[in-house]
Amino acid sequence: MTSQAENAKIRHLAALESARRAKETLISIRKKQDRKKKFVECKNRNHKRFMLGSLVEMAGILKxxxxxxxxxxxxxxxxxxxxxxxxxxxxxxxxxxxxxxxxxxxxxxxxx
CATH class of the missing domain: 1.10.287 (Helix Hairpins)
Structure with a gap:
């Protein structure tokens, strides 16, 4: 049989491991969100550039x-x-x- 102190120590170690995994998951989610945000910003910037090119063409100054x-x-x-x-x-x-x-x-x- 294990003592209460040993049980508490085991629960404490399990909680620490669970917290470590949760922190890793959180970091992974934040990295994914940052990549998605950068992708969307890049896509919006490229779209704006494309639209400005269309305006240059409409103005007749493409050449x-x-x-x-x-x-x-x-x-x-x-x-x-x-x-x-x-x-x-x-x-x-x-x-x-x-x-x-x-x-x-x-x-x-x-x-x-």
Missing amino acids: VDEDTLLGGLMELANILNDPAKTTTTALWKQHGAATLAQHETARLKKVK
Whole structure:
């Protein structure tokens, strides 16, 4: 027969082993969640890049060389970050929204 102290020690060791396994499981679950989060972020970033490529194509500047396009985009970034240019950017937004709506209407007509 085992004493109460020995039984308590055995239960204690079993509890420690159970806690170790639970901790390993938790770490594994967190790693899996982190990988999934990174995958989703990468997928969203790639989708946004794809959509921006579509906008470049819609704007008719797909064949512009990379240096010119990058310079133009950098100038655009300067204008967008200048609070004094809000009227200009508001007009751009209206024109862009109208063009996107027109493009979507044309796309839906092709689908039907």
